[in-house]
Amino acid sequence: MRPPTSMTIAGSDSGGGAGIQADLKTFTALGVYGTSAITALTAQNTRGVQAVIPIDPQDVIRQVTSVLDDIPLDATKIGMLASAEVIAALAETIGSRRVAFGHLVLDPVMVATSGDVLLPDTATELLRERLLPLTHVITPNLPEAARLLDVPVAADLDAMADQAEQLRDLGAEVVVLKGGHREAEEEVVDVVAHPGGVDLLRAERVHTRGTHGTGCTLAAAIAAQYARIARARTPGNGGLRFLATTPDAADEIGGAQAPGDDLAAIGAGRDFLQRALRGGAEQQLSVAPQDGHGPVDHLITIARREAED
C-alpha cells in the first residue's frame, strides 16, 4: 500500500504562508505525501517580497526528474514559475513525460497578494502557449485570467463565465476562475468551467487581512484531492480514505466513472481553503499584523489541545 502522492513545482516563501511551504503543509493536512521542486527562492514575509532569487532552469528540471524517476505521482501542482526560461524547460519535460505527473493543477501565479510581481509580462505568452494545453485544471484569479486572455478584468459573473470558457478553449480541461479580488461583494464566487458546463461556487466573504497564500493553498488542496481520489479508486486502498480529518473528495465519488471527479476535487479543495481562511482570521502571527497580510491556517485539520488552567 502506498499513500496518495503529489508534487509541487513552485517558489519558496520564507514566511511560510504561500508557495512551496503552503503546498507541502496543505498536502500534509490532507493526508497526501508531498514532494517538491523549487523554481525560485523568495525572501518574503506577511508584509511583502523583499527579494526573488532565481534558480537555474536546469536545476529545476533536475529536482523534477529526481522525483519522477523514483516516486509515482497521483497529482502535481504548479505555482510560481518566475521566468520564461523555467516555463520553457518545464513545458518540455511535462510534454515528454505527461502521464508521470498525474492530475496537473496550474496556478498561473503572476503577482503576490502584496502586489509584488512574481512573473515578468513577457513570460505570459509562453505560459499560455506551452503550459496551458498540458494542464488539467487552471486556477487563475481575475487579473491573471485577464492577462492570459489579453482582455480587461471581468466586471461581473457573466464576464467571468465567458472568460473561464475562453480559457478552456486555450487547452485547459477545467478552469477555476477565482473571485476573491471582487472586494466590494459580500459573497465570494469562483466560476468553474468544465466539460459538463459552468458552475458557480459561492462562499461568504471572510473579513480578514489574512489572505496571503489563499491561491496557493486552494490549488494545492485541489491537487491533493485528485490524489486522494486516484488512490481511493485503487483496489485495496480503501483504508487510506480515513487518513485525513477533513471532508474528502473520495467520499463523494461513486463507482469507477470519472466525470464527477473534477467538481468533487474542486469542492473539497475549496472546503479546506475556507476552513483554513477562517482559522487564519483568528490567529495572529506577525508582530505588526496591520501592516501586511497574514497566512491562512494550514493546521486547521490537526486538532489543537486546549490550554489547561
Ligand SMILES: Nc1ncnc2c1ncn2[C@@H]1O[C@H](COP(=O)(O)OP(=O)(O)OP(=O)(O)O)[C@@H](O)[C@H]1O
Ligand atoms: N475574503 C475571502 N473570503 C472567502 N473566500 C475568499 C476570500 N478571499 C479569497 N477567497 C477564496 O480564496 C481562493 C483564492 O482566491 P483569490 O481570488 O484571492 O486568489 P489569488 O489572488 O490567486 O490568491 P493569492 O492572494 O494567494 O494570490 C478562492 O477560492 C476565493 O474564493
Ligand SMILES: Cc1ncc(CO)c(N)n1
Ligand atoms: C513563492 C510564492 N508563490 C506564490 C505567491 C502568491 O501568493 C507568493 N506570494 N509567493
